[in-house]
Amino acid sequence: MARTAHIHRKTNETDVSVFLDLDGRGYAEVNTGIGFYDHMWGHVAHHGLFDLTIRAAGDLGVDEHHTAEDVAIAFGQALNAALGDRAGIVRMADAWVAMDESLAHVVVDLSGRPYAVFNAAFSSPRIGELSTSLIAHAFESIAVHGRLNLHARVLYGRDDHHKAEALFKALGRALDAATLIDPRRAGVPSTKGML
Numbered sequence: 738m739a740r741t742a743h744i745h746r747k748t749n750e751t752d753v754s755v756f757l758d759l760d761g762r763g764y765a766e767v768n769t770g771i772g773f774y775d776h777m778w779g780h781v782a783h784h785g786l787f788d789l790t791i792r793a794a795g796d797l798g799v800d801e802h803h804t805a806e807d808v809a810i811a812f813g814q815a816l817n818a819a820l821g822d823r824a825g826i827v828r829m830a831d832a833w834v835a836m837d838e839s840l841a842h843v844v845v846d847l848s849g850r851p852y853a854v855f856n857a858a859f860s861s862p863r864i865g866e867l868s869t870s871l872i873a874h875a876f877e878s879i880a881v882h883g884r885l886n887l888h889a890r891v892l893y894g895r896d897d898h899h900k901a902e903a904l905f906k907a908l909g910r911a912l913d914a915a916t917l918i919d920p921r922r923a924g925v926p927s928t929k930g931m932l
Contacts, residue, residue, distance in 0.1 A: 740916075742818035744811045750803040751795035757815040759916050761788025769793040769808055771801050773865030773898075777905040778808070784834075785909030801867060802874075809875035813882025820916065823847060828926040830914030834907040839894025841903035843911045846886040849932035853880035857891035857900060864897050872901055876908070 740759040747753070765782035767775040769791060782789035791812070795804030820826065831844040841857075855876050859869035880887035889908065894900040925932050 740819045740821070742815040744815045744818065746807055746811045746814070748803075748807065750799075751793060751807040753793045753795075753804075753807045753811045754791070755808070755811040755815045756788075756790040757812070757819050758788035759816075759819050761786060764788045765790075767791045769804055770795065770797050771804060771866045773867045773901075774801070774805055774808070777901060778812075780902060780905045781909040781912075783909065784906045785913040787909070787913070802871060805867065805871045805875055806878055809878035810882045813879040813884075816879070816883040816885075816912070820847065822925065823849070823932045824925050825918045825922045826926060827915050827917045827919050827922075828932075830911050832907040832910035832914065834903045834910065836894075836899040836903035836906070837896070839896065839899040839903045840892045841894075841900065841907045842890050842892060843904065843907035844886075844888040845908075845911045845915045847884075847915050847932070848886055848927075849884045850886060851881040851884050852886045853877040854888045855890070857889065857904060859897045859900065861897050864901055869897060869901070872904065876904075879908075 744755045763783045763786045765779040767778045793808050829846045834841050855873040891900045
């Protein structure tokens with residue numbers, strides 16, 4: 738059974754389309770109008786082995802906030818939809834990723850309960866066209882709309898680009914591991930019987 742989803746989110750500020758295939762090969766086609774953000778979502782797809790298409794048109798003349806936020810919301814919604822009832826999934830996973838001098842750790846639990854903890858400090862207000870404050874906001878939006886626990890941290894690093902890249906790569910790898918189907922699991926991975 739295909740674990741795919743297509744989400745279209747249209748507001749007065751943005752028009753966002755996301756297609757996600759959890760069992761893909763790491764193909765990404767991303768165009769948000771925010772170059773660095775596109776680069777980060779490419780890492781999520783590549784390292785998570787997801788097929789991911791993101792197209793976004795937003796009010797970038799104001800700033801990048803609404804576009805970055807709505808892309809993360811739509812991705813979270815696509816993740817939730819593609820998981821269906823979450824039967825058979827591994828559910829909990831983590832990933833450590835080093836990017837030169839930086840080290841990031843991301844832990845996920847696809848529990849159905851949204852919660853985010855983000856612990857990373859950036860020394861610059863922007864990386865390319867993306868405000869560094871929006872990185873935490875994106876992770877929080879993914880957690881809420883994807884209905885998962887998401888804990889992300891940068892343990893150390895000097896270069897903001899490397900810190901952000903390590904975080905997004907770790908997000909992809911952790912989500913890949915948690916969304917895998919465990920052939921030993923007959924139903925939902927919860928003693929409650931539902932997620």
